[in-house]
Amino acid sequence: MAVKCSACGKYMSPQDGANVTCTKCNKQLHRACIGIAVGASLMPSWACPEYTLKEKRCNKDTTPVKPATTTVANSSEVSNLGEELRCFREEMWQTREEFRAFREELQDIRNLVIKCDAR
Numbered sequence: 001m002a003v004k005c006s007a008c009g010k011y012m013s014p015q016d017g018a019n020v021t022c023t024k025c026n027k028q029l030h031r032a033c034i035g036i037a038v039g040a041s042l043m044p045s046w047a048c049p050e051y052t053l054k055e056k057r058c059n060k061d062t063t064p065v066k067p068a069t070t071t072v073a074n075s076s077e078v079s080n081l082g083e084e085l086r087c088f089r090e091e092m093w094q095t096r097e098e099f100r101a102f103r104e105e106l107q108d109i110r111n112l113v114i115k116c117d118a119r
Contacts, residue, residue: 005019005028005033006027006050007033010030020042020046023044024048027050
C-alpha cells in the first residue's frame, strides 16, 4: 500500500534512507520536507515537527522567573494624588450645582410654555 508524506502529501518511494518515521505518532515524512539530510542519523526518540507542536509543554519549576519589580510611592506622589482627588471632588460638586440650576431653568421654561398654551 502506498504511503503519503505527512508534510507535502506526495506519495513516498521506498528508497532507503529517503524517508523517516516519527517515533511518537508514526507519521512518515520525506527527509527533504523536514530539512534532514539523507544519511543523517536521528535520535531514537525523534519526533516530527507536527507532533512537537501539538505536544503539551510541561511545567518546569526550575525555569528562572524574573522577580516582579515593586515601586514604592514617595510621600510627594501621595500628596499630589490627594490634591488631585480634592480638585476632582470640587469640580464634581460644581458640575452638580450647574446641573441643578439647569434643571430649574428648564422647569421655568416648561411652566412658561404651559401658560402660553393655556391662552
